[in-house]
Amino acid sequence: xAVVSQHPSWVICKSGTSVKIECRSLDFQATTMFWYRQFxxxxxxxxxxxxxxxxxxxEQGVEKDKFLINHASLTLSTLTVTSAHPEDSxxxxxxxxxxxxxxxxYFGPGTRLTVx
Amino acid sequence: GENVEQHPSTLSVQEGDSAVIKCTYSDSASNYFxxxxxxxxxxxxxxxxxxxxxxEKKDQRIAVTLNKTAKHFSLHITETQPEDSAVYxxxxxxxxxxxxxxxxxxxxxxP
Numbered sequence: 001x002a003v004v005s006q007h008p009s010w011v012i013c014k015s016g017t018s019v020k021i022e023c024r025s026l027d028f029q030a031t032t033m034f035w036y037r038q039f040x041x042x043x044x045x046x047x048x049x050x051x052x053x054x055x056x057x058x059e060q061g062v063e064k065d066k067f068l069i070n071h072a073s074l075t076l077s078t079l080t081v082t083s084a085h086p087e088d089s090x091x092x093x094x095x096x097x098x099x100x101x102x103x104x105x106y107f108g109p110g111t112r113l114t115v116x
Numbered sequence: 117g118e119n120v121e122q123h124p125s126t127l128s129v130q131e132g133d134s135a136v137i138k139c140t141y142s143d144s145a146s147n148y149f150x151x152x153x154x155x156x157x158x159x160x161x162x163x164x165x166x167x168x169x170x171x172e173k174k175d176q177r178i179a180v181t182l183n184k185t186a187k188h189f190s191l192h193i194t195e196t197q198p199e200d201s202a203v204y205x206x207x208x209x210x211x212x213x214x215x216x217x218x219x220x221x222x223x224x225x226x227p
Contacts, residue, residue: 043218043219044160044217045217046216049213057212091157093159093160103148105215107159108159110158
């Protein structure tokens with residue numbers, strides 16, 4: 001149980017284009033979803049927290065107009081990287097919490113974004 | 117906000133030896149402390165966690181100890197095996213249901 005999927009697993013895009021990453025909870029309802037970014041050999045850095053039906057809360061230093069987050073249902077959240085640049089190349093990981101164990105975050109497999 | 121420090125950043129041990137990784141945190145209200153193992157290019161996997169009302173928890177070769185007064189907790193891996201080689205992250209759960217991660221420890225177990 002408590003499976004989270006992400007799509008795509010990797011994507012290459014050109015500078016200036018936008019990329020959408022999907023995060024789904026497959027067998028539970030995710031009350032909260034989180035988006036992290038991880039650069040090579042570094043830790044996970046929280047970008048934003050989103051609750052179903054409400055606006056995401058962004059961490060300091062994360063541009064909300066550049067990283068658009070939509071949490072339209074209890075099983076789906078999307079992250080859109082707009083006008084991507086090479087410095088946005090990173091490993092993006094989502095996680096989700098449910099009502100049974102609100103402390104425990106279940107992580108998706110991650111999406112490797114490369115901007116050329 | 118919460119500040120989590122993790123040491124060491126790299127750790128090399130011989131197969132069969134023990135490995136210890138330590139984390140300190142700043143917010144005394146924090147009450148949930150998970151440890152994750154991450155292999156290259158993969159998602160973090162929860163390996164053990166502890167709540168603030170418990171001082172120690174063990175699961176086979178893995179144990180975690182928590183000292184709330186000193187605000188530090190440690191991961192102990194005994195009888196290490198090559199497949200234990202990975203990056204380990206501690207994390208601290210705080211207000212807003214968020215996790216703050218430590219900087220990570222790259223563990224290398226030499227056969």
